[in-house]
Amino acid sequence: MAARNTARKRAFQILFEGDQRGADVLTVLADWIRHSRTDTRQPPVSEYTMQLVEGYAEHARRIDELIAQYAVGWTLDRMPVVDRNLLRLGAYELIWVDETPDAVVLDEMVQLAKEFSTEESPAFVNGLLGRLKELKPSLRRDQ
Numbered sequence: 001m002a003a004r005n006t007a008r009k010r011a012f013q014i015l016f017e018g019d020q021r022g023a024d025v026l027t028v029l030a031d032w033i034r035h036s037r038t039d040t041r042q043p044p045v046s047e048y049t050m051q052l053v054e055g056y057a058e059h060a061r062r063i064d065e066l067i068a069q070y071a072v073g074w075t076l077d078r079m080p081v082v083d084r085n086l087l088r089l090g091a092y093e094l095i096w097v098d099e100t101p102d103a104v105v106l107d108e109m110v111q112l113a114k115e116f117s118t119e120e121s122p123a124f125v126n127g128l129l130g131r132l133k134e135l136k137p138s139l140r141r142d143q
Helices: 002-021 025-038 047-070 081-096 102-116 121-141
Strands: none
Touching (some): 002 047, 002 081, 002 102, 025 047, 047 081, 047 121, 081 121
């Protein structure tokens, strides 16, 4: 599953870049794909990375609503950028990607939080995604 791990990391990086630049994530994805095709030093963008970014983009408004609703004491704009984008990616994969086990999504997002964010971030990411996991059946009905 190392390929899926790499795909998630790249999808996170694309979401993060889009957030930092104030750019649409689909535009950033297209840039990454173009660069990977024209510069041999750039790794290719996998199908799963594309699926994650495109899926997030399709559900971005609902995902941000859910994060804002269940992030006790935090608004989206006050969250660390890394955490916000890990939550976005994790929420998409947790709620809309059936073939990925929920435990895998939570573990992968926590590992990325450990790698890229603050000391408190893994617990925050795990707690919020865990809450969304509990609510998943009702969240899917609300679609």
